[in-house]
Amino acid sequence: MGTNTQPAESIQVRLNAVRAHIASAECQYGRVPGSVALLAVSKTWPVADILAAVDAGQTCFGESYVQEAMPKIEALAGGWIEWHFIGPIQSNKTKQIARCFDWVHSIDRLSIAQRLNDQRPPGLPPLHVCLQVNIGDEPQKAGVGMAGLPILADAVAVLPRLKLRGLMALPPLTDNFEAQRQMFRRVREALEMLNVRGLGLDTLSMGMSGDLEAAIAEGATMVRIGSAIFGSRKVKI
Numbered sequence: 001m002g003t004n005t006q007p008a009e010s011i012q013v014r015l016n017a018v019r020a021h022i023a024s025a026e027c028q029y030g031r032v033p034g035s036v037a038l039l040a041v042s043k044t045w046p047v048a049d050i051l052a053a054v055d056a057g058q059t060c061f062g063e064s065y066v067q068e069a070m071p072k073i074e075a076l077a078g079g080w081i082e083w084h085f086i087g088p089i090q091s092n093k094t095k096q097i098a099r100c101f102d103w104v105h106s107i108d109r110l111s112i113a114q115r116l117n118d119q120r121p122p123g124l125p126p127l128h129v130c131l132q133v134n135i136g137d138e139p140q141k142a143g144v145g146m147a148g149l150p151i152l153a154d155a156v157a158v159l160p161r162l163k164l165r166g167l168m169a170l171p172p173l174t175d176n177f178e179a180q181r182q183m184f185r186r187v188r189e190a191l192e193m194l195n196v197r198g199l200g201l202d203t204l205s206m207g208m209s210g211d212l213e214a215a216i217a218e219g220a221t222m223v224r225i226g227s228a229i230f231g232s233r234k235v236k237i
């Protein structure tokens, strides 16, 4: 977690620039205005920076590491922030994730989904989840491959304490806009394929600071933006 804080105004200026970028991409690519939600990725940034974004009206925040996220969630307790877990999931961390987060984007195997289902406290609504797809079938990357996706989706969809919402993707980084679009298109087609099977999914979590426009062009409903809001991370994670 970063210790230095930065002027709240610079976060708010960048946040408004990201909102404007999302709105213009919605318009340019024929998307319904307001149909792309903004998840602010606050990993490595302190509570003060999250509060600066909250002051500017941001309510959804994404974190990648449980240990880093827990003190922030405790410091900001009160239910007015929606917390999204977007990082790799170790099975010894599922209990904390099930208790403290509202959404999980990074489910890539059934054993993790079952643990989250079993550990979601009865007093809380079902945990909203997305399956992370390894769209490039990159061997070193997390995510379920296309071949295993339908079986995993069917199994997760019936878990009563989870609400399967859609897919998340973290495609290989490239500056090439057409190449970005092509990867995101495959994620959208995968979601459409699952919906033909009757799963009723409504969420495509894709697009980061460097590729949000291509993601919106291909149907993203939630973009996950870190550095364009908070600045570039000193630690690259």
Ligand SMILES: *Cc1c(COP(=O)(O)O)cnc(C)c1O
Pocket (backbone or CB within 6 Å): 041, 043, 064, 086, 087, 170, 208, 209, 210, 224, 225, 226, 227, 228, 237
């Ligand atoms: C860090 C991270 C992001 C945000 O990346 P930026 O390039 O800083 O916008 C989005 N999604 C995931 C899964 C991440 O780990």
